[in-house]
Amino acid sequence: MGSHPESLPSPTTPAGREGLNAVLARPDRAVIALDFDGTLADIVPDPEQARAHPGAVSALAALAPKVASIAVITGRPADVAVRFGGFAGVPGLEHLVVLGHYGAERWDAVSGAVHAPAPHPGVAAARAGLPGLLRAFGAVHGAWVEDKGRAVAVHTRRAEDPQAAFETLRGPLGELAAEHGLIVEPGRLVLELRPPGMDKGVALTTYVRELDAESVVYAGDDLGDLAAFAAVEKLRDGGPDGVPGLLVCSGSTEVPDLAARADLSVPGPAAVVAFLAALAERL
Template sequence: MGLTSLRERLASVSASRILLGLDFDGTLAPIVPDPDQAAPNPQAVALLSELSHCLQRIVIISGRDTDFLVSRLALPQALFIGNHGLEERDGGASRVVPEAQPYLERLARASQAVEALPQARAPGITIERKRATVSVHFRQAAEPSAAGAALRPALQEIAGREQLQLQPGRLVWEFRPPIDVDKGAVLRRLAAVMQPAGVIYLGDDRTDAAAFSALKRMTGSRTVAVGVRSPEVPDDVFVDSDLMVEGVAGVTQFLTQLLDVCANA
């Protein structure tokens, strides 16, 4: 989508009434072998800082926990939604949504059970314990696909025993509470509360498909769903996207265009 097309899609929408949502990994930050080393594109962060002064609100919606997001993104006016909607941070302390609270002990037991698995001790397997989820990364394994397949049966058994969901991601398995919260639900809730005239969302992974779907079906606001293409994610994830950009660099270009729209509104 060029600058003219973006303006046309947001025609008659005041920039001050646009809600902008973005994923973190693969969207603002390049995917890296060690998740702890992920860092956002500095130019993208600078653009978001400028956009925060003209848009209604910027919200980061990620599978990361909110403490990590705040440590990487110097955006004091942004709203941070972590663990795909299971926790939230808006200027103060992070909080886990009430529906997830009963599952925190089960997640702790699941994490301990994974740590005890022989498969999880293989080189390149890392366990990430977050506030409301547990992620098992296999990106750094010698053969990631084989490592993920080897982990799956044992992880499914643990998930069943603890009554948790086991979801796949980009070379990661994730344990989650079995509650109906995803990025699409987050956007619907925020739109209902904030009543924006326009909603834009950028994301790159399977968990972002729910956000794209929510925008496609949203009424009362002009919407732009932006898929961020990468070799690891199949095209069917982006079936509800309005446009595609190429990786983190493409996101930066899009934000530059959006800032131009703001400047000339």
């Protein structure tokens, strides 16, 4: 798609077109939900260096006043996503919420506060066990640990053979997670150990129902976004109480499962931002 604001792309599926039309018809009842890394921000070797695409905040600020809410749903801690996104104190973003740790945490622009339950005790136990586990697999040189507070992630992007390191660690990390009552969430060259019971699908469905939204857009790029895609599919299959929805895949080559289920695929964060700007302009 082009970068001109007027070029709002057309979804390739009937369900996607219905979802987009519902947003255009009643934008004040629409929820626009977005993943952060890989969707609003480019994937970078060091997650600490991730920042929202340069045009993201202005596109979101143009769109937010016209819709019921914009929700950023991320595996990151909410305050980290807010900081890396540059979302705090931006005029026009009063309708923004960040659902961090897959929805376990919630930051809203109105109060600027993060609300969250107590951390799962298994995370601290798994964190303590990780250095020994990684030492035992000396072959995965370059794998490193990111402490997310309510979760802990092992990245293999810097390893000599990133995909081989990912496959080597997947089983042992699964055993460590199970031992401490956690689950492993695989992503793009990252394996995250986190508490069960919360995922992006649960977070999205809960938020859409809370706002009594009449339409929903979800954009994501990774395996963790499949739960949100499934939630939108379930919402729009809900008969008389169904909620029309549009599924957008950011970067259609790295996670084929996501691209195959999307109503609209765009080539990464710059194109997601262009889509948001075009939607704001159309509304």
